[in-house]
Amino acid sequence: MTAVEGSSRTSELARQDESALLDLLQELEKRHGFVPRQVSEEISRLVEVKLERLRRIQGKLDSTIRRDVQQHVAQWRNEEGNLIMILHAIQNQHGYVPREVAMELSRELGVKLARIYEVITFYHYFKLQPPGAHTVTVCNGTACYLKGSGELLNELRTQLGISEGQTTADRQFHLDVVRCIGCCGMAPAIVVDGRTCGHVKPSDIAGHVAAVKAKTGGAK
Amino acid sequence: MSALTREALEAIARQPAAGPAEWIRVQLDTGGIAAGAEAVHQALLHARDMHHHACAVLRAGSVGYSFADPVIEVQAAGMPAVHYGRVTPEMAERVVREHCIQHRLLDNHVIATRQRALALSGPVTHLLIRDTGPESGSKTDFFQFSFGEELKRCGLGERIQVVRALDMGIYDEGLVVQLLPGGVTYANVLAPDVARIVAESVQGGRVVDDLLWKKADRQVRIVLRHCGNVDPDSLDDYLKRAEGYQGLRRALEQTPDQVIAELKVSALRGRGGAGFPTWMKWQLTRAQPATQRYVICNGDEGDPGAFMDRSVLESDPHAVLEGMIIAGYAMGASKGYFYIRAEYPRAVERMERAIQAARERGLLGADILGSGFSFDAKIRLGAGAFVCGEETALIASIEGRRGSPTPRPPYPSVRGLWGMPTAINNVETLACVPAILLKGGAWFAGFGTTTSKGTKVFAVTGKVRNAQLVEVPMGTTLREIIYDVCGGVFENREIKAVQTGGPSGGVIPVKHLDTPVSYETLQQLGSIMGSGGMLVMDKTDSMVEVAKFYLKFCVDESCGKCAPCRIGGYQLLQILDRISRGRGSASDLAQIQRICLAMQRASLCGLGQTAPNPVLSTLRYFGEEYQAFIEGGPSYARKVSRAATAASGAAPAAPPRAAPDPRGPVAATGTNPAAVGGTVS
Ligand SMILES: Cc1cc2nc3c(=O)[nH]c(=O)nc-3n(C[C@H](O)[C@H](O)[C@H](O)COP(=O)(O)O)c2cc1C
Numbered sequence: 001m002t003a004v005e006g007s008s009r010t011s012e013l014a015r016q017d018e019s020a021l022l023d024l025l026q027e028l029e030k031r032h033g034f035v036p037r038q039v040s041e042e043i044s045r046l047v048e049v050k051l052e053r054l055r056r057i058q059g060k061l062d063s064t065i066r067r068d069v070q071q072h073v074a075q076w077r078n079e080e081g082n083l084i085m086i087l088h089a090i091q092n093q094h095g096y097v098p099r100e101v102a103m104e105l106s107r108e109l110g111v112k113l114a115r116i117y118e119v120i121t122f123y124h125y126f127k128l129q130p131p132g133a134h135t136v137t138v139c140n141g142t143a144c145y146l147k148g149s150g151e152l153l154n155e156l157r158t159q160l161g162i163s164e165g166q167t168t169a170d171r172q173f174h175l176d177v178v179r180c181i182g183c184c185g186m187a188p189a190i191v192v193d194g195r196t197c198g199h200v201k202p203s204d205i206a207g208h209v210a211a212v213k214a215k216t217g218g219a220k
Numbered sequence: 221m222s223a224l225t226r227e228a229l230e231a232i233a234r235q236p237a238a239g240p241a242e243w244i245r246v247q248l249d250t251g252g253i254a255a256g257a258e259a260v261h262q263a264l265l266h267a268r269d270m271h272h273h274a275c276a277v278l279r280a281g282s283v284g285y286s287f288a289d290p291v292i293e294v295q296a297a298g299m300p301a302v303h304y305g306r307v308t309p310e311m312a313e314r315v316v317r318e319h320c321i322q323h324r325l326l327d328n329h330v331i332a333t334r335q336r337a338l339a340l341s342g343p344v345t346h347l348l349i350r351d352t353g354p355e356s357g358s359k360t361d362f363f364q365f366s367f368g369e370e371l372k373r374c375g376l377g378e379r380i381q382v383v384r385a386l387d388m389g390i391y392d393e394g395l396v397v398q399l400l401p402g403g404v405t406y407a408n409v410l411a412p413d414v415a416r417i418v419a420e421s422v423q424g425g426r427v428v429d430d431l432l433w434k435k436a437d438r439q440v441r442i443v444l445r446h447c448g449n450v451d452p453d454s455l456d457d458y459l460k461r462a463e464g465y466q467g468l469r470r471a472l473e474q475t476p477d478q479v480i481a482e483l484k485v486s487a488l489r490g491r492g493g494a495g496f497p498t499w500m501k502w503q504l505t506r507a508q509p510a511t512q513r514y515v516i517c518n519g520d521e522g523d524p525g526a527f528m529d530r531s532v533l534e535s536d537p538h539a540v541l542e543g544m545i546i547a548g549y550a551m552g553a554s555k556g557y558f559y560i561r562a563e564y565p566r567a568v569e570r571m572e573r574a575i576q577a578a579r580e581r582g583l584l585g586a587d588i589l590g591s592g593f594s595f596d597a598k599i600r601l602g603a604g605a606f607v608c609g610e611e612t613a614l615i616a617s618i619e620g621r622r623g624s625p626t627p628r629p630p631y632p633s634v635r636g637l638w639g640m641p642t643a644i645n646n647v648e649t650l651a652c653v654p655a656i657l658l659k660g661g662a663w664f665a666g667f668g669t670t671t672s673k674g675t676k677v678f679a680v681t682g683k684v685r686n687a688q689l690v691e692v693p694m695g696t697t698l699r700e701i702i703y704d705v706c707g708g709v710f711e712n713r714e715i716k717a718v719q720t721g722g723p724s725g726g727v728i729p730v731k732h733l734d735t736p737v738s739y740e741t742l743q744q745l746g747s748i749m750g751s752g753g754m755l756v757m758d759k760t761d762s763m764v765e766v767a768k769f770y771l772k773f774c775v776d777e778s779c780g781k782c783a784p785c786r787i788g789g790y791q792l793l794q795i796l797d798r799i800s801r802g803r804g805s806a807s808d809l810a811q812i813q814r815i816c817l818a819m820q821r822a823s824l825c826g827l828g829q830t831a832p833n834p835v836l837s838t839l840r841y842f843g844e845e846y847q848a849f850i851e852g853g854p855s856y857a858r859k860v861s862r863a864a865t866a867a868s869g870a871a872p873a874a875p876p877r878a879a880p881d882p883r884g885p886v887a888a889t890g891t892n893p894a895a896v897g898g899t900v901s
C-alpha cells in the first residue's frame with residue numbers, strides 16, 4: 001500500500017465510523033424526539049474507547065517517528081555539520097520533511113526548531129509538503145530552455161491546472177522544474193515518474209499526462 | 221580485501237593486465253540511462269547468452285557523445301573497437317549476431333573513430349560512409365550502392381562491407397569514407413573516386429593522397445582520459461587498465477613540496493571558474509600553520525545545462541578521488557569532502573562506492589601505501605542552491621548551515637572549514653592532477669597557450685548539431701569547437717552567439733568565433749571561462765530573452781544577504797521584462813548600466829558580482845536588439861515571441877543530417893520537409 005493509498009484509507013475508516021453514528025442518532029431522534037439516556041451513555045463510552053485507541057495510535061506514531069529520527073541521527077551522530085545530511089535522509093524516506101519529524105529532530109539533536117527550518121527553507125531541495133502521487137518534472141536548464149522547455153511548461157500548466165512547485169488538489173500530480181537533468185543531448189527533456197523523455201514537443205504533453213492517468217486508473 | 225602496497229602497485233604498472241579479448245561496453249551515465257541504456261544492457265546480456273557467445277558485457281561511463289545516447293562500444297576478435305550510437309534494446313540481438321559473430325557492422329549507428337590514420341595498417345575489411353553535405357545524407361545510399369557494386373566487380377563484395385555511419389566526426393565535407401581497420405579517412409569523395417579508392421586503397425594498400433583527411437582530431441583527452449573506457453564501479457578496472465593510483469604512488473615517493481613544484485610546472489589553473497593557479501592555492505593552504513587542514517572537491521556544478529563535472533564523477537570517480545588524495549598529501553590535509561549536488565544521485569552513488577573500495581584497499585585511511593600519510597574522504601550533499609558553489613557558502617553548507625557567503629578575506633586557505641585552512645578544488649581540476657603526476661608537469665604544460673595550460677572540458681549544447689562533451693587544448697578557437705568537433709549549428713541555421721560561463725558568463729557574438737579559448741581572452745570579450753558550459757545560439761534566439769533567462773536564474777538563486785544583489789537583481793529583471801514586452805523606454809538602458817555597475821562593485825559574493833555579465837555582454841554586442849524592442853513597442857515584442865515559438869516548436873526534431881533515428885517519432889519529424897521548411901522560411 002502506498003502512502004497516498006494509506007492516507008485515503010485511514011480517512012475513509014474514520015469517516016465511516018462517524019457517519020454511521022450520526023445516522024443512528026438522527027434516526028433515534030426522529031423516532032423518540034430525543035436521544036435516550038442509555039444511548040447517550042453508550043456513545044460517550046464508545047467515544048472514550050475510541051479516544052483511548054487514538055491515543056494509542058498517536059503514541060505508536062510518536063514512537064515510530066522517534067525511532068526513525070533516532071536511527072537517522074545515530075548514523076550521523078559523530079559527524080560535525082550533520083544536519084543537512086540527516087534532512088536528506090528524512091526526505092529520502094518521506095518524500096518531504098514532515099513537521100512532526102522536524103520537531104522530533106529538534107529534540108533529538110538539541111537544536112532549535114527555528115534553526116532547522118532556517119536550513120530547510122534555504123535549500124530548494126527540501127520540501128515541506130508531501131509530494132503528489134505522480135511527479136512531472138520539466139528541465140529548464142539552458143539547453144532545454146533554448147529548445148522550448150518554456151512551452152512544455154506552459155502546456156503542462158494548462159493541462160494540469162497548476163503551476164510549478166504545486167500539487168493538484170486530488171494529490172495526483174506534482175509539477176516541478178529543475179535545472180539540467182543531464183541529458184542535454186535530448187533537449188528538451190521532461191521526467192515523468194522517474195522516466196526521462198527526450199525531444200518532447202508541446203503536442204506530446206497531453207499523451208504523457210493521459211498515460212499517467214491511465215496508469216492510476218488501472219491500479220485501482 | 222587486503223591493503224595494496226607500493227610494490228603491488230609497481231607490479232601492476234609494469235604489467236597491466238589484459239582484459240577480456242571480446243567485450244561490449246555499455247555507457248551507463250545519467251544521459252545514457254535516460255535514453256534507455258539500462259534496457260540496452262539487459263538486452264545485450266540476454267542476446268549474448270542466447271547465442272552462447274563469450275564476449276563480456278561491461279558497464280562504463282560516458283565518452284561524451286550525448287547526441288547519440290545510448291552509446292555502446294563493441295570489441296570483437298580481430299576487429300577495431302566500434303562505437304554505436306542511438307542503440308535500442310531491439311538492436312541488441314543483431315549486435316551480438318552480426319557484429320560479434322559474423323563481424324558485420326550495423327548500418328546507421330556507427331560513430332566513426334576520431335583517431336584517423338594517415339596510412340593503411342592492414343587489409344581493409346569495412347568501409348564506413350556518410351554524406352556530410354547539406355542535402356541531409358541523401359547521397360549516402362547511392363554511394364553505399366556504388367561502393368558495393370565496385371567491390372563486387374573486383375570480387376571483394378563478400379569480404380568487404382560498406383556501412384552507412386551515424387556520424388563521421390567530419391562535417392560539411394561531402395561524402396566521407398573511413399577505411400577500417402586503421403581509420404584512414406577520405407573526404408569530399410565524388411562518384412569517379414569510388415573506383416580509385418577501391419583500386420588504390422582496398423586492393424593496392426596505398427593511400428589516395430588527394431582525398432585524404434589530414435586534419436588531426438581537435439580533441440585531447442586528459443580529464444576524460446578514461447571516461448567510457450573503465451567501469452566506474454570497479455577499482456580493479458581502474459588499477460589495471462587505467463594506470464589507477466599510479467599518480468598517487470608517484471606523489472607519495474616525492475615530498476609534498478616537490479608535488480606542489482610539479483603542479484607549478486604544469487601551470488594548472490582552477491577549472492571551476494576563476495582560474496586561480498592550483499599550486500598556489502595548495503601552497504597557501506600548506507603554509508598556514510594548523511593542526512588540521514581540509515581539501516574540498518567542488519562538485520556543485522550549478523551552471524544549468526552544463527554537465528562536465530557530473531560526467532567525470534559518474535564515469536571516472538577514482539580519478540577525482542586520486543586527485544583529492546594527492547592534494548591532501550601536498551598540502552598536509554588529512555580529510556577531504558566531496559560536495560556533490562543531491563540532484564546527481566548516480567554521481568553520489570559511484571563516488572560513495574569508489575571511496576568504499578579505496579578504503580578497503582588501503583588507498584584511504586591510515587598510512588596509505590606505507591608512506592605514513594593518512595587521509596580519509598567523505599561525501600556531503602548539496603541541496604539545490606547555486607550559491608553553494610561559492611567557496612564560503614559551500615563551507616557553510618558542509619558545516620550544516622544555510623549556504624550564505626561571508627566576506628573574504630579571510631580566504632578559505634586561511635580560515636575555511638571549521639575555521640581550518642581549506643583548499644577548494646573543482647572536479648575537473650582534481651581529475652587533471654593524477655595525470656600530471658604520472659606524466660609530468662612539463663607534459664601538461666605542453667598543451668595550451670602561454671597563460672592557460674592544458675585542456676578544458678566543455679559541455680556544448682543548445683542549437684548545435686551534436687551536443688556533446690568536448691575536451692580541447694586551451695587555445696582552440698570557439699569556431700573549431702563548434703564547427704569541427706560538434707558539426708556546426710542545428711538545421712544549418714546561422715549561428716548568432718555562444719554563451720560561456722553560464723549565469724556568471726556572457727555571450728560572444730559570431731564575429732569573435734575565432735578567438736582562441738583561454739581565461740584571459742574570454743574575459744576580454746566580457747564573458748568568462750566558467751566551469752565549461754557552452755551554449756550555442758542561432759539567429760532565432762532573442763538575446764534579450766537569453767539575458768532575462770540567466771538573470772532570472774541569478775535572482776532566484778540570490779541568497780538575499782546583501783542589498784545590491786537582492787534589490788539590484790530584482791530591479792534589473794523588472795526592467796528587462798518591461799523591455800521584452802515592448803514597454804521599455806530609452807532611459808532604461810542607462811538605468812541597466814547603473815544597476816549593473818552597482819551590483820558588480822558592491823555585491824558581497826561572486827554571484828551578485830557576476831550576475832550582470834549576461835546582461836552587459838548582450839547589451840554590448842546586441843544593443844540593437846534592445847533598441848528594437850524599445851522602438852518597436854508591444855507589437856514588435858509579440859512578433860518576436862511568436863517567431864521564437866515557431867522556431868523552437870520545430871527544433872526538437874533530430875538533426876536532419878543525422879542518420880534516421882530508429883526510435884521512430886524523432887526520425888519522422890527529422891525528415892519531415894514541412895517541419896524543416898517551416899523554420900527556414
Ligand atoms: C555563485 C558561484 C557559483 C559557483 N559554482 C561553482 C560550481 O558549480 N562548481 C565549481 O567548481 N566552482 C564553482 N564556483 C567557483 C568556486 O567558488 C571556486 O572558485 C572553485 O570551486 C575553486 O576551484 P578551482 O580552483 O579548482 O577552480 C562558483 C562560484 C560562485 C561565485
Ligand code: SF4
Binds near residue numbers: 777785
Ligand atoms: S551577492 Fe547575492 S548571493 Fe552573494 S551574498 Fe550577496 S545576496 Fe547573497
Ligand code: FES
Binds near residue numbers: 140182187
Ligand atoms: S538542460 Fe535540460 S537536460 Fe541539460
